[in-house]
Amino acid sequence: MNCWFTELQTDHLKLSCRVKKVLCEEKTPFQHLAVYDTVQFGRMLALDDVIQTTVKDEFVYHEMITHVGLNTHPNPRRVLVIGGGDGGSIREILKHSSVEQATLVEIDERVIAAAREYLPEISCALDDPRVRVIVDDGIKHVKENRNTYDMIIVDSTDPVGPAEGLFGKAFYQDVHDALTEDGLFVAQTESPFFNQDIISRVFRDIRSIFPITRLFLACVPTYPGGLWSFTMGSKKYDPRQVNVLELPDLKTRYYSPAIHRAAFELPPFVAELVEQG
Amino acid sequence: MNCWFTELQTDHLKLSCRVKKVLCEEKTPFQHLAVYDTVQFGRMLALDDVIQTTVKDEFVYHEMITHVGLNTHPNPRRVLVIGGGDGGSIREILKHSSVEQATLVEIDERVIAAAREYLPEISCALDDPRVRVIVDDGIKHVKENRNTYDMIIVDSTDPVGPAEGLFGKAFYQDVHDALTEDGLFVAQTESPFFNQDIISRVFRDIRSIFPITRLFLACVPTYPGGLWSFTMGSKKYDPRQVNVLELPDLKTRYYSPAIHRAAFELPPFVAELVEQG
Incomplete structure (x- = not known):
């Protein structure tokens, strides 16, 4: 064909x-x-x-946007995913036995419905009893839920259309306030080759709010250029200080304790983007 | 347009x-x-x-196919590039002061001519006095030069057409014999997403000839899937045992001492490809 x-x-x-x-x-x-x-x-x-x-390459993105943060926090019990209506992040979050409740806040219920119908490998965990699915605006949700989540994952589309506000400084402040006192968050933050201005600005904004801010990388074949960035803002725990020898053995295909460490080693042209800020 | x-x-x-x-x-x-x-x-x-x-993304590939190996060998004096008629690998090799002679063996003189004319940023080192340019078949060259090179770089096209023989076991044996007693070689070995069979077979073949065989990764946006593999066969030195704190400060944009180490941390789905062998 x-x-x-x-x-x-x-x-x-x-x-x-x-x-x-x-x-x-x-x-x-x-x-x-x-x-x-x-x-x-x-x-x-x-x-x-x-x-x-x-279906073939989602494991890279979903494992990396979840496990790096979940393994940085010593006891993540309540986890929020903003966006991510396909359910892939939720599926990975549930691999952590500490998690008591995983909340999905997706603005577009049709995304969830399509994933349930056509992407069962990805959406399979949405009916788990630990999962709460809310169809709402993530920006509104974090404003209304203070001091609630141990970890927040911003699993958004690109910063145009419905996701534009998810890349703004006011939103990161609300995320900060929606986290518990030792909480942390991870957002997908676009391509180091094609979106250098976004990476720099987002990093600077998050660093102005969180005491610990870290960029890490993974390679997702269906995203522009392959190389993809994620930014973590954390109130207390540093992902680079994690003892990777003590991490749980998750069934993963891209993430591993060694990758946890390696993902933070930035090529100089990427490091430059977040040092200027 | x-x-x-x-x-x-x-x-x-x-x-x-x-x-x-x-x-x-x-x-x-x-x-x-x-x-x-x-x-x-x-x-x-x-x-x-x-x-x-x-011109925009060549730095990733050329830095990674050269410096990882050159920084693994304590004193690379004679270095051979097979293929690589654009000159990018030669340019990077000359950043190492130990190198006395860098030999380019490219089968197609028109590639060299086009690079000289249209890609001066990449081909700029081809006229350096330390460089020897030979238009010949790399397979023949390694057969005719025994115990000659400290490092060999197989900077080839995909394993179809003129480069097909550069992915064969007989060639790797000739590369082994063209190396000095503590020599090592690095080859580009395609995509972990799309060429899993090639990676597995090449790794197995090289491991049957060299005592130390290692796979490492980098992300090249213009190559399929972004994520790209390189395989090193080494007679004596292990790239993972290098003291990265002692590496020279090269002017690089992707490679760094930290990336030298991180590039060998393979996601589980890639590690599987080279453990089966």
């Missing part, structure tokens, strides 16, 4: 995946949503024509 | 770069050669429609 989904990764760069079947396509109140069955990556969720996750 | 260069990265995945200008295009005796001026990555060399290097 010669049908291709094409993402305009930047104005001058396109990634195209051969499509076996279009499984669903709709205009939700927030965005254009589609699930494709692709040859290369299996089923794939795209929002506003941007690849969010695929 | 709405002109795009498209690489079929796999049968089911395409990467497209907007082209400002086609700087040269020709059929050489070995392959189709083109240099494009792209908006995203600047000037770009493509061989048989596969991106080899671009």
Whole structure:
């Protein structure tokens, strides 16, 4: 079949995946949503024509946005995911036995519905009794829930459209206030090759609010350039001070105790982005 | 301008770069050669429609294929590059003061000519007095030069067409014999996402010949999936035993002493590829 989904990764760069079947396509109140069955990556969720996750490579992103933070906090009991309606972050969070409640706050209920129907490998944990699914604006939720969460994960789309406010300083302050006194948060913060201004600004903003701010990296093949950044803001625990020899043995394919440490080693061109701030 | 260069990265995945200008295009005796001026990555060399290097991101690949090995060997004096006609590896090798002679053996003189004309940032060191440029088949060269090189870098295209023999066990044995008694070599060995069979087979073949075999990773945005593998075969020195605190301060943008160490930390799904062998 010669049908291709094409993402305009930047104005001058396109990634195209051969499509076996279009499984669903709709205009939700927030965005254009589609699930494709692709040859290369299996089923794939795209929002506003941007690849969010695929069955074949989602493990990288979901393991790294969750376990680095969860293994930095000694006892994360209440965890919040903002965005992440596909459920992949929730699935990973539940691998930690300390977690008593994992709350998903997704603004677009159609994303959750599509993931439940077409991406069962990713959404499989959404019905777990420890999970609470709330359809609401994450910005509003953190404003209304002070001193509540041990960890918050900002599992958002790119900073345009519904996710724009999730990259702003006012939001990071609200995240700070929604965390318990030793809480921490992790956000996906775009590409070190193509979004250097965002990484620098976000890092500076988070560092002005949190005593410990750290950038780490992973390689997600379906994201522009592969190399992807995550930023952690933490009130007390430093992810680089974790004794990786004592970390639990999680069933993971990308994250490992050694990767926990290695992910914070930044190539000089990336380190520069967060030293200038 | 709405002109795009498209690489079929796999049968089911395409990467497209907007082209400002086609700087040269020709059929050489070995392959189709083109240099494009792209908006995203600047000037770009493509061989048989596969991106080899671009001005904007070449630093990742060239720094990682050279410095990891050069900093593993305590005194690399004679270094051979097989392939690498763009000159990027040679440029990085010359940053090491121990190097007395860097030999480039490229099979296609048109690649060298195109790099000299259109990619001066990359080819700039080819006229250095320490450099010897030989237009010849690298397979023949290693057969004819025994016990000669402290380090060999296999900076090849993908294992189809002219580079196919550079991924074979017989070649690795010749590389072994072309090295001095404490020599080592590094080869680019494709994508952990898309070429798992190649990585496993090459690692097994090299391990059957060299006492020390190590895989390491870097993220090159213009290569399929971003994440890229390199394999080192070494007669004596282990790259993981290097005291990174004593490494020289090279002017690099991706490689660093910390990255030297971190690059060998393999995500479990990659580690599996080289443990099965």
